[in-house]
Amino acid sequence: MTALSRREWLLSDQPKSRRQARLGQVYRTWLAFRSNWLAMVGLAIVLILILVAVLADVIAPFDPVIGGDLRTERFLPPLSEGHLFGTDDLARDIFSRIVHGSRLTLMVVVLVAVIATPIGLLVGTTSGYFGGWTDTVLMRVTDIFLAFPRLILALAFVAALGPGIENAIIAIAITSWPPYARLARAETLTIRDSDYISAARLQGASSARILWYHITPLCLSSVIIRVTLDMAGIILTAAGLGFLGLGAQPPQPEWGAMIASGRRFLIDQWWVATVPGIAIFIVSLGFNLLGDGLRDVLDPKARK
Amino acid sequence: MGEVMLSVESLGVTFTRGGDTVRAVRGVSFDVARGESFGIVGESGSGKSTVLRAICGLAPTSAGRIALGGQTLATPRPATFYRQVQMVFQDPYASLHPRHTVDKVLSEPLAIHGFSDREARIEQALADVGLGPSFRFRYPHQLSGGQRQRVAVARALILEPQILLLDEPTSALDASIQAEVLNLLDRLRAERGLTYLMVSHDLAVVAHMCERLIVMQHGLAVEELTRAALAAHRAETDYTRALLAASAGYTPATA
Amino acid sequence: MTTLLTVEDLRVTFPTRQGPSEVVRGVSFTLGRERLGIVGESGSGKSQTGRAILGLTPPPGKAMAKVLDFDGIDLRAASPATWRTLRGARMSMVMQDPKFSLNPVMTIGRQLMEALKFGATQPRSEAKARAIAMLEAVQIRDPERVFRAYPHELSGGMGQRAMIAMMLVTEPDLLIADEPTSALDVTVQVEVLRILDRLVAERGMGLIFISHDLRLVSSFCDRVLVMYAGRVVEELKASELKQAQHPYTRGLMNCLPQIEGGQRPLPVLERDAAWAR
DSSP: OHHHHHHHHHHHHHOHHHHHHHHHHHHHHHHHHHHHHHHHHHHHHHHHHHHHTTTTHHHSSOOOSOOTTTHHHHHHOOOBTTTTTOOOOTBBHHHHHHHHHHHHHHHHHHHHHHHHHHHHHHHHHHHHOHHHHHHHOOOOOOOHHHHOOOHHHHHHHHHHHHHHHHHHOOOHHHHHHHHHHHHHHHHHHHHSSSSHHHHHTTOOOOOIIIIIIIIIIHHHHHHHHHHHHHHHHHHHHHHHHHHSSSOOTTOOOOOOHHHHHGGGGGTOOHHHHHHHHHHHHHHHHHHHHHHHHHHHHHHHOOOO | OOOOEEEEEEEEEEEETTTTEEEEEEEEEEEEEEEOEEEEETTTTTSSSHHHHHTTTSSSEEEEEEEOOOOOOOOOOHHHHHHHHEEESTTTTSSSSSSOOHHHHHHHHHTTTTTTTTHHHHHHHHTTTOOOOGGTTOOGGOOHHHHHHHHHHHHTTTTTOSSSEEETTTTTTTTHHHHHHHHHHHHHHHHHTTTTEEEESSSHHHHHHOOOEEEEEEEEEEEEEEEHHHHTTOSHHHHHHHHHHTOOOOOOOOO | OOOOOOEEEEEEEEEEEEEEEEEEEEEEEOOOHHHHHHHHOOSSHHHHHHHHHHHOOOOOOOOSSSSSTTTTGGGOOHHHHHHHBBBBBTTTOOOHHHHHHTTSSSSSSHHHHHHHHTTTOOOOOHHHHHHHHHHHHHTTTTTTHHHOOGGGGGGGGHHHHHHHHHHHTTTEEEEESSTTTTTTTTTHHHHHEHHHHHHHHHHHEEEEESSSHHHHHHHOOOOEEEEETTTTEEEEGGGGGGGGOOOHHHHHHHHHHOTOOOOOSSSOOOOOOGOOO
């Protein structure tokens, strides 16, 4: 199949199979997304993050945990021989630590998304669809979670569960679902009384079926957009917990923890804290740009 | 009148909204015979659509009795009810799920009721409403208003119900498309011996489609007419006469 | 009869991924102080014609015309300042749904006064008197209450009348009404039309009445333009609609069901590709 005919096949107004219809829809979204160059930059940053995390062992020239000669290789400045970003106080190669740290960052992002999104969706759609008592109870629980600043609540959870990157992830996930529940509930309220939901009810569809097949797909895009936009905040929270010593524990190469340990040398050896800071900044920016781009193509309300 | 298919007796529907109680329907009664087409005419707020929604359980019944084939309907409606009664909504732009293809829209009711020969049924349903197989995998946004309404009719008929509730099925469509959809509904009724209960604000549409009708105003049935009486403009009440006059077009004030 | 508006070869194009698409393709007509109806189905370009005359073609669409002349003013070259003196004051538009055209957080009275500010300069009390008088003129029984009311406190028919009052309070020479009664019940519809009718007769206003309802337009207007696929396929006197020549006009009339009973099945409009050419 030539490139042109494949394009025509995808953009056909008369798809011949379920697969063609779905792929065509995806392709159209992709075409819209592609025309937004900032979003493409965001996508590139996120893809590079994933690539670096997957290939960390290949890319990193040194071990991220075991340093070199403490007499000669401590605090080497950036662009020294063999050390692109220099070395830290324990003579560890900062570039290798950043590369390996991307795994931790990605793990935080993925796990929080996987835990918080379904909780938020489930609570929000259920609450919005059933209304009444269900709504009141679920929303008050959500309000309680919303009433605490996220970092403080995460701190409390970590203090209870014990420090460590896994507990930090659980703490962040537990504190980040309420806004998604709110969002999913608001979306559900606008579609709950629409004719196509009435039609589904008239076909005898159970409430669970309506929630899962009819309402959730419509809430999903706005929640995904929100989760993507929140990723920057989640990375920063994880870094903040790491910075406070409650997230990743030494010698794990977590970016926030790296800044924390580098701040002691900020005046003389600025690069030790600055390089992981830049890494956090770039990845956060990448997720924000991606989220903005997704909103433009997925959210019909934001469309011009 | 033949065997009574659907019977509504002094139906009342009351909504409570923020302390206010709205009596949308206040004691409406009518019987629809098997194979008959029955119309409800009224203006917005007359409660005509609420009657339909109450019959299929989408609106709460606060008084009266609705019976299907002589049996009083239970609330919530049993699953078998939906095999017998289906509804076509007013706005084809709002009644189809925006993320579902035609195929998905039509296979959903079959999946709910556990039909096995889905492929054949979907293709047959599309053919019945005059849409070819090329429409099967399209999304609603790839269809015109008339095509959407045909899909909505196909969805309602795929469970082979005996009664179709039609809530202003053509008021969102252009006149030429309205004619096509009305002809389609007419043909399907003749072919399958369906019973229609149709709601509309347009007297001409109801006169064309229904043998008998009631006129509703402020939640009350003010008059019951036959098609012949309507055609001859033999209306008893002032309100029906005003409706008849208004639907003839604009008449300069009688100065 | 004096000519108020001259439109010649009006074209409205919208860019699409497949290249520019022309939704109005060479519409020409003149309007005196009369009721002109524009009838067509959705997508016929009737609403875009109305918007283009007021310079309200939504971007990225573009409107072009050989002549677009309103009472001696060339609208094609009109500056934003000229438009401000024209719109509202001398030409205005009534939209289909009052819910979307009235500002929900301002009382009807304030919106009426706001409209007047752009017309003439006058003391507040006089403006209020004029606003109330206008509300009375559109058959609102309790104008003082409606003056203080917010749009959501009014029924659909009341809202539409308030909307018309707002458009007419400046006594424009030209009113473009785009489906002004489609959202209303038939009994209310007749009342609203009576108001428009009287304004044409008493104030010598020019009215362009855009609608999909051929029956309504033919009974209300003096002249009718029938549009199909961006073109005027037929122009005729409303009284001579029964003698329409074009198969589209005839098809459009025949496919309407009749209260008195008619053909069954209804005659279906067969579209001919040649009409769009």
